[in-house]
Amino acid sequence: MSIESLNQQHIDVLKEIGNIGAGNAATALAGMLGKKIDMDVPKVKILDIQEVAEVLGGEENIVAGIYFNVHGDIQGNIMFLLDLDSSKLLTNMLMGKSSENGELDEMDRSALREVGNILSGAYIASLVSLTNFNIHHSVPSLAVDMAGAVMSVPAIQFSHISDKVLFIETELKEGKDLVEARFFLIPDEPSFEKILNSLGVY
Structure with missing residues (x-):
């Protein structure tokens, strides 16, 4: 099965994984910040x-x-992407800062890697809980650059696997602060079949 051949039922199942993953991510972020985090669908x-x-x-x-x-039992790649404003807001929230400077210093970058690690882990945990698969992810790599440049690396590296991605967009809110978090899953095609098989919809 190719990603582009997924029907609405398949996408609904993947959306449910996204819902559970986003809920896990919001809970994990709330634990990091010690604050209540609300999440949009x-x-x-x-x-x-x-x-x-x-x-x-x-x-x-x-x-x-x-x-x-x-x-592990499935193969692929995840990218967690934030625009610069959301990146700075998230690191300010995490470290109790109120910097208006849009630049990300080394401490900000380290915090983003850790947040990405925890939030991506939350999404993987949702897959594990639904499929009982054994799944792991690597140490995170961070790039801060123009969107075209950031996406050119996976586009080139994984063009032989797929030219499609599963896009999950979540809004995380703490009071009036809003963080737009975007996850892109770049899988190999057998992994989609395995996921859907395990959930009884393939």
Whole structure:
């Protein structure tokens, strides 16, 4: 099965995984911050990998991309992406700062890697709980650059696997503060079949 051949039932199942994962992520973030975090219902779509930069505000928009390799019973890759404003807001929330400077210093970058690690782990935990698969992810890599440049690496590296990505967008809120978190799953095609088989919809 290819990603583009997924029907609405398949996408509904993947959306439910996204819902559970986003809930886990909100809980994990609330635990890190010691604050209540509200979450909007995630949006789940299948996108061409070339479309991702536009979703992020255009190819020249500066974003923070946190990248993981996924291995075990399924294979693939995850990118956790934030625009610069959400990145700075999240690190300010995490470290109790109120910096208006849009630049990310080394402490901010370290905090983003840790947040990405925890939030991506929350999504993987949702997959594990639903499928009973053995799944792990690698140590995170962080890139802060224009969206086109950040996405060019997986586009080139995984063009032989797929030109489609599973897009999950979640809004996390703490009071009036809003963080737009975007996850992109770049799987190999057998992994989609395994996931759907385990959930009885393939």
